[in-house]
Amino acid sequence: MDVKSVFLNGDLNEEQAPRAWYERLTQFLISHGYNKGGIDKTLFVKKSGKDLMIAQIYVDDIVFGRMSSQMVEHFVEQMKSEFEMSLVGELTYFVGLQVKQMDNTIFISQSKYARSIVKKFGLENASHKRTPAATHIKLTRDEKRVIVDQCLYRSMIGSLLYLTASRPDITFVVGGYPRYQAEPKASNLVQVKRIIKYVNGTSDYGILYSHDPNYMLIGYCDADWAGSADDRKSTSGGYFFLGSNLISWFSKKQNSVSLSTAEAEYIAAGSSCTQLIWMKQMLKEYNVLQGVVVHN
Structure with a gap:
């Protein structure tokens, strides 16, 4: 299934835009034969014989995939007839995720964001780490150490948590350190910096998806x-x-x-x-x- 990205510009005021835009778009899609998702309320699916059209809404963006080029053309024409919109084209970047579509695979990463984290915290010249955490060190409050800058610590943790959207290799270790945001200690900060040093050497890591039957x-x-x-x-x-x-x-x-x-x-x-x-x-x-x- 090919994936395209469509950017929609609504003409609603700021106070009413989110809810009113969603309700208006929902009514329009349902009236044109789309079924609203029961689990995910932002998902709309239309079946036509063996062909399938999927539209996923994110605020005023729509990412859609199809099995028939004719369904795409018809979808775009329908949307343009009702809304002011522009067709961005093949999906390459979405909510911080870089998407590279190839013939038989799709690669998703956050390499630009990863490099920006490293630069933000001044660790671009630090030595790379082969693992995100040392296996012999236990997570602890470490009452004996001094308290470090809370804002800096929270900023690091928040940045790394967002990176886990495409980096399962750091999910476990990153998930442990938000527990100490109230009173971060120097030892906690050292370990968080180690994760960023690991990210510095693995910024191009991501997830590869194949067309697996x-x-x-x-x-x-x-x-x-x-x-x-x-x-x-x-x-x-x-x-x-x-x-x-x-x-x-x-x-x-x-x-x-x-x-x-x-x-x-x-x-x-x-x-x-x-x-x-x-x-x-x-x-x-x-x-x-x-x-x-x-x-x-």
């Missing part, structure tokens, strides 16, 4: 039992694939203290199954039906 939804989950040195809570983690393509991932501290590794694993598996059920329902709206497999 396999639609099996597979999830992998794990937990680090009592990984937090402060409260002995574990962290659940999961990665989800559609065929051979990574489509979602998460890393989240568990709400309760697990008394055994088995309990921590069960909590992680439960969180992963919840995600898989949601994604299965979501994929139905994209006309993708598949089985589900979970590995713990």
Whole structure:
């Protein structure tokens, strides 16, 4: 399925624009045969025989994909007849994500953003790190160390959290350090800088998607039992694939203290199954039906 990007300019005032624009666009698309998503309310799908048209709304932008060039031309004509809009063309950049479309693959990255983070915090000339964190160091409040600049620490964490949109390799380690934003210590800041140094040497990393005919939804989950040195809570983690393509991932501290590794694993598996059920329902709206497999 090819992907195009369309930029729509509404003529509504600032106070009414978000809701009024969405309602007006929704009514227009539904009246032209599009079905509104039940899980994702910004998704609109139109089926015509074996052809499929998908439109995803983000504020006043629309990213759409199609299986027929005629459906695209008809869609653009319909939108131009009702709204002031311009066709940007093939999707190459969207909400901070760089998209490179090739014949059989799509590569998504945030390399420009990654380099801007490194430059912002003055670490472009620092030595690169081979890993985002040292395996022998435990996350801790470190009460003995001095408190560092809270604004600087929060800025670093916020920048890295946004980068995890295309960098699952740093999701786990980045997810641990927001816990210390209230009183960040010098040791915490050193470890966050290490992550940025790792990003500096891996700024071109991203995710490659292939046109895989396999639609099996597979999830992998794990937990680090009592990984937090402060409260002995574990962290659940999961990665989800559609065929051979990574489509979602998460890393989240568990709400309760697990008394055994088995309990921590069960909590992680439960969180992963919840995600898989949601994604299965979501994929139905994209006309993708598949089985589900979970590995713990």
